[in-house]
Amino acid sequence: MTRTPTDSSSSPTMRLFNRPWRQRGSSDMFKPTMSVMILQYVLLVVLLLITVFPFVWQLSTSLKGAGEDIYVFPPRLIPQAPTLEHYATVARTIPILSYAWHSALVAAAQVVSNVVLATMGGYALALMRFRGKAIVMGLLLSTMLLPGEVTLTSQYLTVKALGFQNSLVGVFLPGAVGAMNVLLMWTACRMMPESILDAAVIDGANAWQRLRYVVWPNIRGMASVVALFSFIGAWDDFLWPLVVLSEPAKYTLTVGMQYLSSNFGSNPRVVAAGTMISLIPIIILFAAFQRFFFQGVQEGGVKG
Amino acid sequence: MRANRWFTPWLLLGPAIIWVLVFSIWPFLNTVVLAFTNARPLQAAQFVGGDNFVRLFGDDRFVYALQTCAVYVVVCIPLLTFLPLLIALLVNSRIPGIGFFRTTFYFPVVASAVVVAIIWKWLFDSSGVVNEALAWMGLLDRPYAFLVHRWSLTFCAIGLTVWKGLGYYMVVYLAALGNVSHELHEAAALDGAGRWSRFWVVTVPGVRGGMLLIAALIGVSAMRVFSEIYVLSNGTGGPGGQSMTVVMMIQAVGKGLNGQLGYASAISVILFLVTLWPLLLVALVNWGPQLGAMRRQQRASVEANRLLKRGQAARRQVVTTR
Structure with missing residues (x-):
C-alpha cells in the first residue's frame, strides 16, 4: 500500500486505501x-x-x-x-478421558439426529401442503415457552419408564431433536423459491430426491448452525446428565469436572488441567466455525 | 402443486412431533398432575389437593430460592441489557482487527458454565487472585471468603453470568444495529446532535424492539439459573442452602429414591408460571397495539352496523306511520 504524491485521498478510487480514521x-x-x-x-x-x-x-x-x-x-x-504432569495426574485421578469420550458420543449423536430430523421436519413444514400444519407449528412454538428445567422431574420419570436411567442413551434421548432446530430449518427452507421445486416435480423428482438434490444444497449453511449449536449444547449441558447419571463411571465431562472439583479440589493445578481438557475441543471448534456461531445467534436467539 | 402422497409430510415430521409430545408436552402435563399429589418413587401417589403449594410458601428454602432468583433477575436485566449494547457499539466499526476482538468477546459464551464456574471458584477463593489483588491494593487486610456468605456468593454467580452473557447479547445487538438507518444518524448529525444525543435519539429507539425481547430473555434465563451457583457452592447452595436457586431446589428435592416428586413438581409449576410472564409481556407490548387496533376496528364496525340498522328501522317506521 505505497502512496505516491499524486494520490489524493478524496478520489473515489482511493477510498479503499484510506486511513481507518477520519x-x-x-x-x-x-x-x-x-x-x-x-x-x-x-x-x-x-x-x-x-x-x-x-x-x-x-x-x-x-x-x-x-x-x-x-x-x-x-x-x-x-x-x-x-x-505437563498435572494432565497425567488428572487422567490418573478420575477417568477424564472416558468422561470426554462419553460427552463426545452424546454430542455426536445429537448432532446427527438433530440435523437429520430437523431438516426433514423443516422441509415438510415449509415446502409441503397438508392439513394440520398450523397445529404442528403451534405445538413446536408452544415448547419454546416451556423451559427444560420445568419438566426436569417428569422428564426423568419418562426416561426411567423407558428404561434408560443412568445411561448415556438417557442423556441423549430428550435432546435428539429440538423444536427450535426444526423451526430454524423451516426458516431456511422457506427461502426456497417454489418454482424451482415445481420444476423438480415436473422432472419427476420424488419428495426424497427434491430434499436431497434441490433443497439440501441450499440449506447446508443453516444445517451447520444447527449442528454446531447441538454440539455445544450437548457438550456444555450439566443439569440433565447430573440428574440422569447416578454412577461416577458413566459421567459426562461436565458432571465429571464438578465431581473432580468438589472431591479432589485440594490441588488447583490438577483441576485446572481438567478444565483445559474440557475447553480445548470447544476452542478448536469455535475457531474453525466462528462465522456459523454469529449467524446462529442472529438467526433467532439460539441459546448456547 | 401437489406432488406427494398425503402421508409423506407426516413421515418427515413424525420424529419431531413424537419427540415434542413425549419429551415436552407429556412431561409438562405429568408435572402439573404430580404437583397435586404426594408422589414418591416406589410408592403409590395420592391426590393431596393444594397441600404442596400451601407447604411451599411456608418453606424457608423456597422463600430463599425465590429471593435469590429475584435478585438475580433484578441485577442481570439492566447489566445484560445495556453493557452488551455498549460493547456492540464499540465493535460495530470498520477499524482494523475488529474481527479478532468480536470473536474473542464471544468466546466465554461457548465455554461450559461448569468449567467457567470452576475457574471462578479459584479466582474468588480466600487465597485466590481477587483476594490477592484486593490485598495488594490495600483494600483488604484479611482475605474475604466470597463463596461462603449468602449474598457475596450470589453476586459472584451474577458476575459470572453477566461476564459469560456479554458476548452473546453483543452479537444479538450487532444484528439489531445493522437495521438502524444511517440516514437517520446523518440527519441527526446535520441537525447538530452529538454522539451522546444521537445514541439516545437514534440508536436506542432503533434497537428498542430487540432490547425488550433481550430483557425478557435475560429475565427468563436468570430465573432458570442453576450451574453457576451449584458449582460455586459445591452443590450445597451456600450457607444453609440460602443461595439456592429455584431450579437447584427442584433438583435437590426431587432426586434420589426418597425424592419428593410431587413437591418438586409443585415448584416446577411455579417456575413455569414465573418464566411465562416476561414473554407474555413482550408479546403484549409488541403486538398489543395491533390487537387493540383490531378490537377497536371490530367495535367500530359493530357500532356502524347498529347505527345502520337503527337508521333503517327508523326509516321503516317513518314509512309505516305515514
Whole structure:
C-alpha cells in the first residue's frame, strides 16, 4: 500500500486505501477521528483482558509445577518451569478421558439426529401442503415457552419408564431433536423459491430426491448452525446428565469436572488441567466455525 | 402443486412431533398432575389437593430460592441489557482487527458454565487472585471468603453470568444495529446532535424492539439459573442452602429414591408460571397495539352496523306511520 504524491485521498478510487480514521475536512461521519479511535482500541483491549484473563490464568495454572506459587499478585502468567504432569495426574485421578469420550458420543449423536430430523421436519413444514400444519407449528412454538428445567422431574420419570436411567442413551434421548432446530430449518427452507421445486416435480423428482438434490444444497449453511449449536449444547449441558447419571463411571465431562472439583479440589493445578481438557475441543471448534456461531445467534436467539 | 402422497409430510415430521409430545408436552402435563399429589418413587401417589403449594410458601428454602432468583433477575436485566449494547457499539466499526476482538468477546459464551464456574471458584477463593489483588491494593487486610456468605456468593454467580452473557447479547445487538438507518444518524448529525444525543435519539429507539425481547430473555434465563451457583457452592447452595436457586431446589428435592416428586413438581409449576410472564409481556407490548387496533376496528364496525340498522328501522317506521 505505497502512496505516491499524486494520490489524493478524496478520489473515489482511493477510498479503499484510506486511513481507518477520519481526517480533518473529511465528510465521512461514520469514521472515527484519530483520538476516538485510540480510545476505542484502549477500551477494546481492556475488555479483551477481562474476557481472556480467566482462561489464560487457568492455562498457566495447569502448567505450573508444584513448587510454584499460583496465587501471587500481580499474577505471573508464564510458568517458570512448564510441566505437563498435572494432565497425567488428572487422567490418573478420575477417568477424564472416558468422561470426554462419553460427552463426545452424546454430542455426536445429537448432532446427527438433530440435523437429520430437523431438516426433514423443516422441509415438510415449509415446502409441503397438508392439513394440520398450523397445529404442528403451534405445538413446536408452544415448547419454546416451556423451559427444560420445568419438566426436569417428569422428564426423568419418562426416561426411567423407558428404561434408560443412568445411561448415556438417557442423556441423549430428550435432546435428539429440538423444536427450535426444526423451526430454524423451516426458516431456511422457506427461502426456497417454489418454482424451482415445481420444476423438480415436473422432472419427476420424488419428495426424497427434491430434499436431497434441490433443497439440501441450499440449506447446508443453516444445517451447520444447527449442528454446531447441538454440539455445544450437548457438550456444555450439566443439569440433565447430573440428574440422569447416578454412577461416577458413566459421567459426562461436565458432571465429571464438578465431581473432580468438589472431591479432589485440594490441588488447583490438577483441576485446572481438567478444565483445559474440557475447553480445548470447544476452542478448536469455535475457531474453525466462528462465522456459523454469529449467524446462529442472529438467526433467532439460539441459546448456547 | 401437489406432488406427494398425503402421508409423506407426516413421515418427515413424525420424529419431531413424537419427540415434542413425549419429551415436552407429556412431561409438562405429568408435572402439573404430580404437583397435586404426594408422589414418591416406589410408592403409590395420592391426590393431596393444594397441600404442596400451601407447604411451599411456608418453606424457608423456597422463600430463599425465590429471593435469590429475584435478585438475580433484578441485577442481570439492566447489566445484560445495556453493557452488551455498549460493547456492540464499540465493535460495530470498520477499524482494523475488529474481527479478532468480536470473536474473542464471544468466546466465554461457548465455554461450559461448569468449567467457567470452576475457574471462578479459584479466582474468588480466600487465597485466590481477587483476594490477592484486593490485598495488594490495600483494600483488604484479611482475605474475604466470597463463596461462603449468602449474598457475596450470589453476586459472584451474577458476575459470572453477566461476564459469560456479554458476548452473546453483543452479537444479538450487532444484528439489531445493522437495521438502524444511517440516514437517520446523518440527519441527526446535520441537525447538530452529538454522539451522546444521537445514541439516545437514534440508536436506542432503533434497537428498542430487540432490547425488550433481550430483557425478557435475560429475565427468563436468570430465573432458570442453576450451574453457576451449584458449582460455586459445591452443590450445597451456600450457607444453609440460602443461595439456592429455584431450579437447584427442584433438583435437590426431587432426586434420589426418597425424592419428593410431587413437591418438586409443585415448584416446577411455579417456575413455569414465573418464566411465562416476561414473554407474555413482550408479546403484549409488541403486538398489543395491533390487537387493540383490531378490537377497536371490530367495535367500530359493530357500532356502524347498529347505527345502520337503527337508521333503517327508523326509516321503516317513518314509512309505516305515514
